[in-house]
Amino acid sequence: MKVLVLNCGSSSVKFQLIAMTDEQVLAKGIVEKIGASDAIITYQARDQNRLRETREVLNHEVAVDLVISMLLHPQHGVIRDRTEIDGIGHRVVHGGEDFSDSVLVTDEVVAAVRKCIQFAPLHNPHNLKGIEACERLLPGVPQTAVFDTAFHHTIPPQAYLYGLPYALYEKLGIRRYGFHGTSHKYVAHKAAEFLGKPAQNLKLITCHLGNGASVTAIDGGKSIDTSMGFTPLEGLIMGTRCGDIDPALVPYIMNREKLTADQMDAIMNKHSGMLGLTGTSNDMREIEAEVSRGSERHKLAVDIYCHRIKKYIGAYMAELGGCDAVIFTGGIGENSRNVRMKSVSNLTRFGIAVDAEKNRKNEIAIGTGPVAVLVIPTNEELAIARDTKQILVLGEETLKKTAAREAGNGRISHFVGHEKADLVLLWAEEPGAKPADLARKLSKKLSKPITTEIVREELEYLGLT
Structure with a gap:
């Protein structure tokens, strides 16, 4: 599995392509000064010299397209086809109170990230530009959002509330959210490994x-x-x-x-x-x-x-x-x-x-x-890649188990392949969600009515209840 990690800022796109079998960085780089005629592109494939060039890069979509082109370059590239990119992990700065973990990108996730622009106006809009660019340039490749704020969701109210009128928290969501969560989580686990505890x-x-x-x-x-x-x-x-x-x-x-x-x-x-x-x-x-x-x-x-x-x-x-x-x-x-x-x-x-x-x-x-x-x-990029792999593998394993069960007892699923995948991924975003809520979301996603009973039956058969 190869995961493309993107960190889209206001005028830059940092990237790494990581092979998850051995967690080696195949290529990395950055596109800087996006929107200028003298944007700087820096690229380095594994075991090769760093390349640097200056050219016009009008927007984030052009920048992401450049990244993909460099990865595919006949001399300096590290993949032969876009289909070798199995997943894309995005650093997203602010997830508000909606996200306590990394998630698969869906329309609902994009809407929630857009809602959080009010909290991170300098960051979230550009994170979304990266997601939207990949949707157009790499259609069908699953994307994940890894939030800087997610790790801090376990902070208790006495630590995250300010001494302001409580009504402001209820109305405006004013509270401590915290950032750098991906980094803090990564080094904490590395410390535990080093200490052997x-x-x-x-x-x-x-x-x-x-x-x-x-x-x-x-x-x-x-x-x-x-x-x-x-x-x-x-x-x-x-x-x-x-x-x-x-x-x-x-x-x-x-x-x-x-x-x-x-x-x-x-x-x-x-x-x-x-x-x-x-x-x-x-x-x-x-x-x-x-x-x-x-x-x-x-x-x-x-x-x-x-x-x-x-x-x-x-x-x-x-x-x-x-x-x-x-x-x-x-x-x-x-x-x-x-x-x-x-x-x-x-x-x-x-x-x-x-x-x-x-x-x-x-x-x-x-x-x-x-x-x-x-x-x-x-190593925030590796942490993002690991979360992306975990989300994608979870979806694949669940679908394989389902196919095996159905082959063993002749059961016919209510859903065709991609519909079943959509249900599993919706469940993975929120394992505690009620069947009625999943049915409503799935109906919207598939543009056809899905009953709560069908979803409940499918979840039970998948072993997800």
């Missing part, structure tokens, strides 16, 4: 530190709290985002500086964080280089950045009632020795200490105390 027996704190950054408290393999909130702006200080601030600063600054809501939003999201504090850069590598040259302002920015991380680690240790491991991941978490050291300094009384030499060598286990401190590279 079941994930359900561990209390973990995962620190995803990149240009965007967040910390998550994980108890028994489930997220119980996370630093990002209603939007990715809350929490840690990031590359260009301010993170936690006194909310009263927003109207104060707007009034004093005569700013519009959009201008204030731009300050907090695009001109704050490390860029705002240093006045020069949001790139931690450049900032640390300035620190090494003696810049006090850049040193202060790094101190503020690490102070916020430490503050969340301490808070989540209290919330978890202890901790088995603190995990660093993301571009900064995996590569900045200084940030890791500063973020857990003076925590020996909490069982956290770092071996300076192991930290310098970027070893996986860098802790010396009873609480493990781990550096684990994230």
Whole structure:
């Protein structure tokens, strides 16, 4: 099975084609500056040199078509025909309260993702463009949506509700949703493997530190709290985002500086964080280089950045009632020795200490105390591909079992092949759904009346009740 993983941003499409038999990346790349005449296409097949070219790319559909063309290229491609792509996994930033796991893309899923545009106006529209482009360019190839927010669906109400009127939650869905869920989930499971313990027996704190950054408290393999909130702006200080601030600063600054809501939003999201504090850069590598040259302002920015991380680690240790491991991941978490050291300094009384030499060598286990401190590279693309494979295999296995049962007792199904597949996939999206609800959805999908009794009988025969 080969899975194409797509991450569609506002002006870019990142991609990887992964062979799921050995989970090897066959090819990867990115199309940048979509909408411009000088868009940049970077492509690298396994065991080959990286290719780079500049050309006009008008929109996301053209970008996805370019990706497919590169994968099929006579010299540099890794497949001979489009039919070799068995599934497409999409990173979707916001699933709201509708999705607690990855799902097969259907009309209903697309409608729900579109509804969540109100929560993620900078992300979900472009995620949908990728889905729609694949529908036109690779018709019939199943697509899945893997949500950044899904892993955080286990956060309890006392952690996800804000101290605002409850009516605003009921009316507008204002609550903590959390992000980077795919990464937090992936490194938590990798940590459990490394420690040789079941994930359900561990209390973990995962620190995803990149240009965007967040910390998550994980108890028994489930997220119980996370630093990002209603939007990715809350929490840690990031590359260009301010993170936690006194909310009263927003109207104060707007009034004093005569700013519009959009201008204030731009300050907090695009001109704050490390860029705002240093006045020069949001790139931690450049900032640390300035620190090494003696810049006090850049040193202060790094101190503020690490102070916020430490503050969340301490808070989540209290919330978890202890901790088995603190995990660093993301571009900064995996590569900045200084940030890791500063973020857990003076925590020996909490069982956290770092071996300076192991930290310098970027070893996986860098802790010396009873609480493990781990550096684990994230792999969101592989996590998306695995979820896609799981969804597709579930559908195939269920259909094979049905065929075997029918061959054994001569039973005639109420549905032909694709109709049966549609029922199984609808059930897979929501295993607890009532037959009446499935009948209604299936009727709409097939454009013909399907009774609840027929669906109930078919589910019982499939062993799905």
